[in-house]
Every structure is written in C-alpha cells, then in structure tokens.
C-alpha cells in the first residue's frame with residue numbers, strides 16, 4: 001500500500017527521523033491559517049507548497065513550489081489544490097490533487113550550499129535481505145543514476161535477523177562524504193529510518209532528497225513509503241492511511257469482494273482460480289494473439305457470488321472484447337462453477353462480449369454440459385489449447 005508524503009513523514013517523526021515542520025491543507029479555506037502556522041513554527045516567511053499525490057516527479061510537474069510570503073503561498077495553494085497534476089510518473093491523464101503539504105523552507109542560505117542525497121531502504125528479494133541504497137546524486141531520478149552512473153549508488157545489505165549494525169550505518173554515511181556534525185546526524189538518521197522501516201513492515205522507504213542543510217542538519221525533505229499489504233492487519237493506525245481516491249477504482253472494488261485483481265491494458269478479460277494458473281492463462285491469451293485486460297484470481301471457492309463480482313469488474317473495462325474463464329476444479333467442483341457462471345450471467349443480463357469457459361478437474365464433463373446447454377453466449381472448453389483456439393477465433 002502506498003501512502004502520501006505527509007503520512008510517511010508522520011511515521012518518520014515517531015522514530016526520530018528529522019523532517020521539516022509542516023501541515024496539511026485539505027481545502028482552501030484552511031490555507032491561510034496553516035500557512036501562518038508553518039511560518040510561525042519555522043520563523044521564516046518562506047514556505048514550500050507541495051501537492052500530495054501517490055506519484056513522484058511532482059517537482060518537475062509543477063506540484064512543488066517555493067513561496068516567498070503568505071500571499072504567494074496562498075496563490076500557489078489555490079493553483080495546485082484541485083489541479084490535474086501531470087508528472088513523469090502519472091501518465092498523460094495526471095492525478096487530481098486533493099491535499100497539499102505546506103512546509104518550512106529548508107533550503108535557506110548559510111555557510112555551505114544545501115546538498116541533496118538519495119537514501120532508500122528496501123526489501124531485496126534476491127538475497128532475502130534488507131538493502132540500504134544511498135547516493136550523493138539526490139534530488140533527481142534515481143533510476144537514471146542507476147542506469148548511467150551505477151557506481152554513484154552505494155548499497156549495504158542487512159541481515160534482518162541481526163538488524164542494522166553500527167558499522168554499516170557509519171559506512172553509508174561516510175560514503176556520502178558526511179563529516180563532523182552532519183556525519184553524526186546522518187548516522188542517527190539512517191538508524192531511525194531503518195527502525196521506521198522495519199517496525200511499520202514497509203517494503204520501501206525512499207527519501208529523495210535527504211537534505212544536508214546549510215548548517216549541516218540532515219533532514220528528510222521528501223518521503224515515499226510502501227507498506228506491505230499482508231502486514232497491515234497488525235498496524236491498524238497505518239491501515240487507516242489508505243487513500244482509495246489514489247487507487248485504481250476497479251482494484252478497490254475487487255478488494256471489497258475479496259478478489260485479487262490487477263488492471264492491465266489488454267482486450268481479453270480473464271477470471272481464474274489460483275495465482276499460478278492466472279499467470280499461465282495470461283500467457284495463453286498472449287500466445288493466442290490477445291492481450292490480457294487484467295489479472296484476476298478468484299481464489300479457491302469460485303462460487304456464483306465471486307464469479308458475478310468478477311464478471312462485473314471485468315465488464316466495466318470498455319477495452320474488454322472477450323472473457324476467458326479458466327477454472328481448475330480441485331476443491332471446487334466444475335459443475336458447481338458452471339452453474340455459478342450461468343447464474344451470474346443471468347443476474348447481470350446481457351453480456352456484450354463472448355465468454356469462453358474452460359473447466360478442468362472434478363466433474364469437468366458435467367460442467368461443460370451445463371455451459372453448452374445453458375443457451376447463453378458462452379462457449380465451453382475442457383482442454384486449455386481448445387480454449388486458446390476459441391480466444392483466437394473471437395479475436396479474429
């Protein structure tokens with residue numbers, strides 16, 4: 001689960017990760033009071049107005065603005081709140097801005113120039129470890145740094161059973177060239193960030209930029225956190241941070257019906273029991289000349305209710321030209337699934353696209369018979385190759 005920058009920073013603060021002072025605006029009527037509050041907390045007229053959306057690159061898209069005073073901050077807030085923000089990560093349609101974060105300006109002048117670093121902690125599935133990634137090339141696209149100058153990214157792997165060791169935090173801070181006060185703060189920062197990461201069951205915490213201010217403080221100027229969905233049950237406070245307006249509406253609806261659904265860009269919808277079979281079915285669709293419109297695992301008990309919910313979600317996607325249902329009857333019997341399909345079909349009414357149902361396993365023949373005798377626009381197949389050919393036929 002993704003959360004907003006301001007929510008991520010509220011987690012970081014609990015663990016002692018230094019962040020700029022800031023508050024959120026949800027509607028324009030709050031803007032004046034909040035801006036004044038940030039100004040008085042920071043002792044500076046200058047504030048930064050930041051769009052809160054679940055996508056990075058906001059700076060490039062015009063979603064992060066430095067205001068010199070209250071008047072200008074109000075103007076930026078007025079412009080950005082409600083705008084359709086397009087960044088390199090949102091796609092052309094952009095994302096609507098529902099919230100703003102107003103923060104103190106931490107790029108104030110001083111003895112040294114402020115310096116931007118990159119600091120990320122993530123799960124490395126290949127080594128089953130946690131990896132800290134850091135770079136002196138912060139503030140910009142880390143993917144680009146990784147591609148063009150990979151030597152500028154340092155990595156430190158942490159065994160989760162042992163946890164982050166003092167020498168490791170120091171090694172990373174040294175690699176960034178931190179010295180004196182900023183070295184001390186940097187080590188503390190890395191420790192606190194690691195604790196925030198592990199305690200909240202995050203899969204990624206990314207601070208870009210991690211800022212060294214002109215007076216050598218180390219701050220999280222930006223924050224992106226991904227939380228492990230499977231661990232949310234033990235973090236009621238974090239689960240509440242979910243913002244469904246930022247998620248794909250199809251996926252939100254699917255989650256409510258307990259379906260594992262991921263929206264894709266293709267034209268053949270599919271409904272399958274079991275994630276592995278769903279992946280194989282997507283391959284079959286591709287091999288038949290179609291493109292999968294979704295991933296959908298209805299789980300073990302493909303009953304009429306889940307089948308109907310699956311149908312409804314798939315049919316909301318106007319790109320869908322055909323639907324392939326692929327069910328292996330292991331625990332669930334194929335004749336039951338077939339009845340479910342027919343029932344769901346009748347409940348929904350006229351389904352405008354052809355449906356191919358492939359049932360294999362217990363009572364497969366009976367299932368196929370029920371489909372064939374239903375009189376509906378549904379074709380049955382028992383062998384997967386047969387199903388693939390039928391998809392090919394309707395796609396032609």
Ligand code: GDP
Pocket residue numbers: 048050055056057058059060064066103104105106107116139140208209221222223
């Ligand atoms: P992103 O573009 O979505 O990653 O958003 P960031 O929070 O990283 O902001 C983008 C850029 O805005 C940063 O790289 C900074 O250069 C700049 N920025 C962020 N906070 C401040 C601030 O307090 N003062 C100034 N002057 N610039 C800031």
Ligand code: MN
Pocket residue numbers: 056057139208209222223
């Ligand atoms: Mn950033």
